Amino acid sequence: MFAYDLRLALLSMKRHPGLAALMVLAVALGIAVCTVTFTIYHAMSTNPIKWKSDNLYAVTVDSWDSKEPADDDQPEMPPPQLTYRDAVALQESDVPARSAIMFKSDAVVDSARKGTKPFRAILRVTTADFFGLFDVPFLYGSGWTDAADQGPDPVVVLSRESNDKAFGGENSVGRTVRLGDQEFRVVGVLDDWSPSPKFYDLNNGSFGDAEDAYIPFRWGDVNELQSIGNSNCWKSEVIESAQDFRNSECVWIQMWVELANVKDRDRYQAFVDNYVRAQKASGRLQRPLNNRLFDVDQWLDFNRVVKRDNRVLIGIALLFLAVCLVNVVGLLLAKFLNGAALTGLRRALGASRGDILRQHLAEVLIVGLAGGALGLLLAWGGLAGIRAVYEGNHDTYENLTRMDLTVVLVTLGLSLVAGLAAGIYPAWRIGRTAPAVYLKSQ
């Protein structure tokens, strides 16, 4: 019977093709606007490591000026990064299953391969646990060991893209590259990996690509590497050398830990609090005790990755869809009532109200799905347009304007719901007409 209903629905649409096209277009426009907005919102708000959400924590310590908070908009919150000495000290705890301290730097990469030019690479200078902490996938090789961290050994992990540039995509494990003036041995090449948002370091935009290469944290000391991430300082200090910077109260180090359970979380919290109390006793860290461990969702929230404006935009997009649907309700009502004589005839021949409702809902379903499909196409075009307009800033907008399977499924679901919402009243209404009213007998 459903196949018959669909056939009747298609015949009905063929009878008034202009009206059918108008309804499909109205649904499509509403769906397209919602899809574009939702795609961006979804990219912004998704937790890219949700399977570990309960165990990963960003470590923060309120090391700021005792007279004022780090952020006036969120005065109750500590600064999002640590000082160098605090990070190194907190790294000493054996409570976390894994922990990593890190910062962002850069260097020129030269593989000395024939035909390959040197290129500037963004570095993540980090401890060994980075890769296990964030489940970073490897194409070749692996990360380095704790022992290599201590050396520090001149080892490097390349991103897939960097490996493509430096070595033509070959398995480069064991080969060497020059980063600046130093030679490093490749121990691993990452598979495609670009978490969005880039939760582990939100300091220079939330949606950039992951780094091009990764080296042990202590190379930051040895080679006096400069951070190209965010650095914030509250204290007036004399900083004339890299060492001065490391000893200062400037915050520029990110720290993440993996804690197996709530008990370990409490233990680590206690460890951090005790450390801060000890620092207070020595005259540092004079703000009230406010050391926080943020899980990934809380971290994204704290850093306001999804801004209030984005949430408002979702509401506006849904309102626009509602306006489109109201128009479709009107069109459907007019179309169905225009066919009331035919409906009266079917009722006379034995169709129940349920049969009539079902037949008209089949048409509503087609309008909804067709509108959804066209809306997806329009949305894809819209997102491509956004990427084209912001081509210079392609990292961020590339990541934000990618349509994934979730968005496609949500769009199709929304179009079904939207179609039904628009069509249920007209379909019900036409079934309520008395059969005799529209049957012309004399």
Place this chain on the structure above:
Amino acid sequence: MPMLEMRQVTKVYRTDLLETHALREFGLEVEKGEFVAVTGPSGSGKTTFLNVAGLLESFDTGTYRLDGEDVGRLGDDARSRVRNHKIGFIFQSFNLIPDLDVFDNVDVPLRYRRMAATERRERITAALDLVGLGSRMKHLPSQLSGGQQQRVAIARALAGDPALLLADEPTGNLDSLMARQVMDLLEQINGMGATIIMVTHDPELARRAHRNVQVIDGQITDFKPYEPSHVAARIDAPAYA
């Protein structure tokens, strides 16, 4: 047991300004296999009677039994079921669905009976063969003459093997030749056992029925201007013959 039995049926149309008594204590019995013509002036209640008989409209008081079943107070779904299984309609303006071909038009009531495809095909073929349009199954209504369209409508009414056929001015939109052909068909169908109630203005057609009933002001009256043809022939014979 009569096929149709209406007793004291009343139907009142009410608006804010007035009440119209379309049927007043209407009573009629039609036996199985009868061919009854219902006549009367415009506004007399013939169409209302047909709508009530066909369960297209409800009525206010009285009783109505169809093929032994009390159908007076059925819910909407039950009325749809009875219409589908027991009643066949033939309309003045044919009322074929324009974008369905002949086969699919006849198929419509059978679909609502959830009949299997094979059975539907057999019934449709038999009905169209009976009305002489077995070779026109793929034609659209617009490709048929008026008489042919009405014959398709008759086939549609018959395909479900209804207990009762209700015909509302079945020849009203046809020329005299086609009208005669349609009436011949209805007589043939009646001869096969179908019960037919036909509303008509045409005295010639009314005479071809077994019985005429006259409706005036919503009631059956004794006044019968259109005597059935076998009775009329006796009355019209000259007294000196």
